[in-house]
Structure formats: C-alpha cells, structure tokens
Amino acid sequence: MALLATLLALRNDARILKIPPYLSAFLILIGVAWLLVLPLDEYSRNTYVSENALLPGQVHTYFTGSEHDVFRAYRHEVAGLVDLPAQQRSDKLSELLRASNLKVATQKYTYTPSGRNISDENVYAVLQGPRADATEAIVLMASLKTMDGEHNYSGVALVLALARYFKRWSLWSKDIIFLISGDSTSGPQAWVDAYHDAHDPTTIESLALKSGALQGAVGVEYPAGPWGHRYDKLHIVYDGTNGQLPNLDLFNTAVNIASGQMGIGCTLQRMWHHGNSYPERLQTMLRGMLSQGLGHATGPHSAFIPYHVDAITLVTVGDGWHDEMGLGRTVESLFRSLNNLLEHLHQSFFFYLLLEAKRFVSIGTYLPSAMLIAANFSITAIALWVRSGRPQEPTPNPAATKPVPRSASQDAATESDHKRKEQEQSQQEDERKAVEHSTVIAIKDGATAIIPTEVLQISERPLFLPTAFVIIAHFLGLIPLAAFNHIPVEELRSSFLLAANLTTLLPLATAYFLSQFNRPTHQESTLIHCFSLLFLGMYLSALATLNFSQSLIVGLLTAPLSFVRRGKGGLVTALQFALLVAINPVMVVNSATYLSKVELLDVLVKAAEGWHIWGMWTQVVVWLVWWPAWFCGSVVVALGLF
Structure with a gap:
C-alpha cells in the first residue's frame, strides 16, 4: 500500500513531465545502437536454403x-x-x-x-x-x-x-x-x-x-x-x-x-x-x-x-x-x-x-530499431497531451503586488489577523484533505484502508483549432505531391527550388497570420504539436512493418521534432527554427543530391517516373507524413517569434 500511495502521489508531481524528453532521446539512442550491433555475429545468421x-x-x-x-x-x-x-x-x-x-x-x-x-x-x-x-x-x-x-x-x-x-x-x-x-x-x-x-x-x-x-x-x-x-x-x-x-x-x-x-x-x-x-x-x-x-x-x-x-x-x-x-x-x-x-x-x-x-539479419532482430525511434514520437505526444491539460500559472502583475506604505500599529494588527486566518485555513485544509483528498482502496474484515492522494487538476482542452490545423496541414501535402508528379520536366528544377523557398517561409507566414488574432494560445499550440507527433508515430510504426528502412530514415530525420517547443522568442527559438529548416524534406533532398554529386533534375525525373510507371509511394511518405509533421512543428516554434 505504501508503494501504491507513492505512485498515486506522483501523478501530480511536476517532475514527471521532465522525464519524456530524456526518455525520447534514450529511445532514439537505443534504436541507433541496436542498428549498429546488427553486423556482429551474435545478431546475424548465415544464409541457408529453406526449400x-x-x-x-x-x-x-x-x-x-x-x-x-x-x-x-x-x-x-x-x-x-x-x-x-x-x-x-x-x-x-x-x-x-x-x-x-x-x-x-x-x-x-x-x-x-x-x-x-x-x-x-x-x-x-x-x-x-x-x-x-x-x-x-x-x-x-x-x-x-x-x-x-x-x-x-x-x-x-x-x-x-x-x-x-x-x-x-x-x-x-x-x-x-x-x-x-x-x-x-x-x-x-x-x-x-x-x-x-x-x-x-x-x-x-x-x-x-x-x-x-x-x-x-x-x-x-x-x-x-x-x-x-x-x-x-x-x-x-x-x-x-x-x-x-x-x-x-x-x-x-x-x-x-x-x-x-x-x-x-x-x-x-x-x-x-x-x-x-x-x-x-x-x-x-x-x-x-x-x-x-x-x-x-x-x-x-x-x-x-x-x-x-x-x-x-x-x-x-x-x-x-x-x-x-x-x-x-x-x-x-x-x-x-x-x-x-x-x-x-x-x-x-x-x-x-x-x-x-552469405550473412543476413532477420526481421525479428532488426525491427525493434525502427519501432523504438517511432515510439519516441508517441511518448512525446502523450507528454504534450498531459501538459496541455494542466492549468497555466497566471503571470504575476507587478503593479498589483507593489507594497503600500503602512503605519507600525496597522502592521502589527494586520500581522495578528493574518496569523489567525492562516491557522484557521490550515485547520480547514487538513480536514478537507482528510476527506476530499483521500481514496478508499480496500475494505477487509470491516477495516477500511485510506491512502492520501493528490487531486489532479485538469483544464478543458480546446480541440477544434488544433485538430483542424493538423488535418489541413496533411491535406496541404497533396499540392506538392500532385505538382511534382505532373510538372513538365523543363520546369521541374525551378519549381523545386521555388518550393524550397516557399516551404521555408510558409511556417513563418502562418505563425505571423495567426498571431494577429492572438491564436493559437499556448495550450492550443501544445495540442497542435501533440496531434502531429501522434500521427507521425503511428504512421512510422505501421510503415516499419512494410518498409523498415524508409521508416527508420524518416524517423531519424524528424527526430528533432520531439524536442522543439514554443518559446518566448530570443536566440533559443531562432536556433530551434533554424534546425527545423535543415530537416525540411525539400532541403534534405537538395542537400543529399549535392553531397552525393547526383543531378537534382535526374532525381526529380526518376521520382515522377516512379510515380507514374512503377507505383512508387516514397513521395506519399514525404509529402503526406514527413512534411505535415515538419510544418506543424515549425509553426509551433515560429509562434514564439511573434
């Protein structure tokens, strides 16, 4: 019962919400380490003919x-x-x-x-x-x-x-x-x-x-x-x-x-x-x-x-x-x-x-690597959901707390009244905790065991704006998905470079537009971030069973989304946004082609050919999974700049 009482009391401990970022980072590190040990003899097998x-x-x-x-x-x-x-x-x-x-x-x-x-x-x-x-x-x-x-x-x-x-x-x-x-x-x-x-x-x-x-x-x-x-x-x-x-x-x-x-x-x-x-x-x-x-x-x-x-x-x-x-x-x-x-x-x-x-690794051995990386998004989404339900602490008003000059007799009388009221409030609080803040957990042989617990305060969550925003972001991905698969080859390169600039500026423009209406609130931006990471984690978990490598690659590239938060401006927020710009899908493709010394136009032409001829779905993952999650996270961070 003492252990149960301790666990129940931890529900309202503010330190709990500090654990998920470290847990997410731990899962990512374990996922990468899991991948690196696969070439060892202990985790791989010699090939053999089953039939x-x-x-x-x-x-x-x-x-x-x-x-x-x-x-x-x-x-x-x-x-x-x-x-x-x-x-x-x-x-x-x-x-x-x-x-x-x-x-x-x-x-x-x-x-x-x-x-x-x-x-x-x-x-x-x-x-x-x-x-x-x-x-x-x-x-x-x-x-x-x-x-x-x-x-x-x-x-x-x-x-x-x-x-x-x-x-x-x-x-x-x-x-x-x-x-x-x-x-x-x-x-x-x-x-x-x-x-x-x-x-x-x-x-x-x-x-x-x-x-x-x-x-x-x-x-x-x-x-x-x-x-x-x-x-x-x-x-x-x-x-x-x-x-x-x-x-x-x-x-x-x-x-x-x-x-x-x-x-x-x-x-x-x-x-x-x-x-x-x-x-x-x-x-x-x-x-x-x-x-x-x-x-x-x-x-x-x-x-x-x-x-x-x-x-x-x-x-x-x-x-x-x-x-x-x-x-x-x-x-x-x-x-x-x-x-x-x-x-x-x-x-x-x-x-x-x-x-x-003559050496291979089976799915049962390598699959946990991608699943651990996908799970970090789900853990962060759950933490953001809990955080969104916590009431926001009101910002103190300096004018209201400014001391007013008083005489010595007034101070003594006030101090006496204040001590008396504190004693009465303390006694009432103890009585209320004994009843209202207690939980009956077992009744046996006529004895009732009562364990004190904390009352978890929850504020109402506004779901319409966050839900609508995330859904619209996913539908926006259909525009580049259709465009890059149908634009004539002569215009592909210029269109891609234009998209690189537009997608970088779009989160800033969206955040500025929303800030003019004082929306979204801090709670709503937390829910936007929560829902986008929740969808991303579910998508990557399902994709890992179909295309393990694609799920792992996208999971690693989008990992920073688990750690960025809406700030109050300043250098930290600017650095967060700069990091997100680097993991923009368009920027990643552009950088990858440059580093691998491959012509960008050849990649775009082959992607369009794969869509129309081979039935390749890589573009679907990029524009309907990766890009919406990046856009939502970038807007949440950019809100701190305005």
Whole structure:
C-alpha cells in the first residue's frame, strides 16, 4: 500500500513531465545502437536454403562447347540492332526467337511522366514445357540497355542463346518465358502489368501470348561490348519497388550456384571488395537500407516483386577470367532449381537485411530499431497531451503586488489577523484533505484502508483549432505531391527550388497570420504539436512493418521534432527554427543530391517516373507524413517569434 500511495502521489508531481524528453532521446539512442550491433555475429545468421526442393547446384550443366559459337553469333546480331528503330529491332529479335521454334509476340507501350514520352516495344517468347500443363511459368529477361545506360549486348545474346538451348531439353515442368525489353524498368513494368491485366489498354498493349502463374524471374545484365568482355564477379541485385524484397531462398540459390558450383564470386550493394569485416558488413547493410528506403526500381526484376513474383538480376562486374559460358551455366542451373519447385517460394524470409552474400539479419532482430525511434514520437505526444491539460500559472502583475506604505500599529494588527486566518485555513485544509483528498482502496474484515492522494487538476482542452490545423496541414501535402508528379520536366528544377523557398517561409507566414488574432494560445499550440507527433508515430510504426528502412530514415530525420517547443522568442527559438529548416524534406533532398554529386533534375525525373510507371509511394511518405509533421512543428516554434 505504501508503494501504491507513492505512485498515486506522483501523478501530480511536476517532475514527471521532465522525464519524456530524456526518455525520447534514450529511445532514439537505443534504436541507433541496436542498428549498429546488427553486423556482429551474435545478431546475424548465415544464409541457408529453406526449400529443400530447390536443390541448388545438384545438377550437371551442359551449356558449353558449341553453344559458345552460337552465343558469339547472337552477340554480333544484337550489336547490329542498337541503332535500328524500335519496329525493325523487334522484327529482327522476333525472327531470331522464331528460329528456335518458340511462340513469339511483341508489345508496344507508352508512358508520359513529367511530359516526357517513354515509348518502346517488348519482344517475348514462350517455351511450353514438355512436362507442363501451362499453369506455371518462369521468366528469363534482358533489356537492350542496363540500369547504368550501357548497351546490354552480351545479356540479350545470352537470353537468345539460352532460349535456343532450353528448347532442346525435355525436362521442363514449367513454361519458360524469354523477355527482351527496350529498357531496364519501363519495359518490364509494362509487360508484367499487362500479364496480370493491371494495365491501361490505351497506352500499354495487351499481351497476345500468356502462360500460367509466374513462379520466379531472373534478369541478366552483361554490359560487354560487341567483342565480349570477361568479368570477375556477379553483382546480385534484389531490391524491389517500395522496398519489397524477393524470397531469400531465391537469392541464396543464386549465390550457392554461382559461388559453390561455378566458382564465381558474388557481391551485393556495389560492395566490389568485401572482406567480411564489421565495417564492410555495416556499410553493406546501410547501402541496402538506403536503396530500400528510397523505394526506387533497381533493375528489370523490380517490376515483378509487387506481384509476389520472386525476382533478381545478375550483373557482371570487374575484370577477371570468367566468361559468358560461366554465366550461362549459372542461369541454367538456377532455372533447373526453379523447375523443381512444387509450390511458390514461401518458407524463407521476405523481410531481411543482407550483410554480405552469405550473412543476413532477420526481421525479428532488426525491427525493434525502427519501432523504438517511432515510439519516441508517441511518448512525446502523450507528454504534450498531459501538459496541455494542466492549468497555466497566471503571470504575476507587478503593479498589483507593489507594497503600500503602512503605519507600525496597522502592521502589527494586520500581522495578528493574518496569523489567525492562516491557522484557521490550515485547520480547514487538513480536514478537507482528510476527506476530499483521500481514496478508499480496500475494505477487509470491516477495516477500511485510506491512502492520501493528490487531486489532479485538469483544464478543458480546446480541440477544434488544433485538430483542424493538423488535418489541413496533411491535406496541404497533396499540392506538392500532385505538382511534382505532373510538372513538365523543363520546369521541374525551378519549381523545386521555388518550393524550397516557399516551404521555408510558409511556417513563418502562418505563425505571423495567426498571431494577429492572438491564436493559437499556448495550450492550443501544445495540442497542435501533440496531434502531429501522434500521427507521425503511428504512421512510422505501421510503415516499419512494410518498409523498415524508409521508416527508420524518416524517423531519424524528424527526430528533432520531439524536442522543439514554443518559446518566448530570443536566440533559443531562432536556433530551434533554424534546425527545423535543415530537416525540411525539400532541403534534405537538395542537400543529399549535392553531397552525393547526383543531378537534382535526374532525381526529380526518376521520382515522377516512379510515380507514374512503377507505383512508387516514397513521395506519399514525404509529402503526406514527413512534411505535415515538419510544418506543424515549425509553426509551433515560429509562434514564439511573434
């Protein structure tokens, strides 16, 4: 009972409200520290194949010998197609695929993001498995240009050679679809959308040929010249749109086949040299988180993952002694493993962080990091809610408390009366506390236990203005969301710089306008801050289960919002506002492009392309989650300047 009495008495202790800022900072530090220990052996695991039916590397491969001459012939054919118009190029590729006795069709598509015209033509062929019933299929694809803009001569030639080679085998229990697209992202996206009847027929042509449910897809990027080029390693790209990932079994199967069966080293996240040390593991993990957090397409495979089709892209890198036959045998063995599947890949992980080709961290280990950072906003919001209900202490009036000169006799009489009244008030207060300030907590054997508690004073909270302000702030985010996805490319850069200036000045203008009406009050501004942080914490907690990296990145960038407060002007308030200007989403994007030496226009164009073509939702998080929270917090701080 003594402990309960102590806890109840703490409810009205003013020191309680001093704890949340320290608790929020503690949660952020723990979240970051949690992330930094993940590369250690104690918190990560070696990769393994969960699906026993895959049997990676257990078959003998035959793609060699005379197939090398066929491949070289195809590579010269592909080199002659580069400068041809799309129609002639598609006719020639269709002719080459029909020569392998495959069913061939083409698909035209057109996109117009930011006023640009992206139109091309896909060529695809279907190999009907001799032991298949057209209910399942696997995709092998290559684009005429890689993600880096290089000509994919050897990649397309390898797909053509494997199509001819696979046709001669009678062991296939699934159909195999060979796809050759004009580019690495738009072409595969148009094709897979049409395959699942999720396309716009006015801009994307429907498919004349289809097979069964897609069980997997493998892309090939081999940017060698017309005369070939030997490579050192395979760079396995696995990031999908919006941070979605393929089943880890597919990645592990590719690594086991390439490194174990073929002796080809594997790397990921552009870590060309990996010594499996802590710094290299951490760098690989952070690069993977950045790619996942951006949510952009990283290769032709990215279009398939949103449709629950596990897909990866194999990219050759470096100068070494491996040739196209090694890559061909790797793809052959990988397709032989996928051909063994009795059901869709499901046993392994869909949420993971890779530290290197054979080491990963599962979702159960890394998820608390983002959740702790998201929780700090909720804790601060609760503290602000409690603070908003506390009655504000009246500001003392110096004129009213100014002493008035009195005589000695008057002072003595007044002091005597004052002592007598204090004794009476003290006695009445003790009697009132004994009854009104007490709580009956237990009755047993006729005995009543009474524990003194404090009466928690609560003032009425005005909710209309804070609620309306936060809702309007979220709706305001729709304006830049729509604008930057539809403004012509010629005006994108200037519009973005204009938005950087406007969004910086908007909180100041809003605070000045409100101050002219003596609104909001200190209590209302506290509630505005409370509601915005409450929404931010809920959004990031939900987002962490879908895109962990994006939630973590946004949470860290918006962390200062938990610690800024409405002040009374001066240097502290100015510094708080300057800090918030630095974490303005527009300023962060501008600074990030400058530091990474990437053209701002390229980022804006790719973002618009991702919105219209890939279905990327990163802009939604930026403008409808991050920006409203920043705007509300900035207005609350700016109110202290007026």
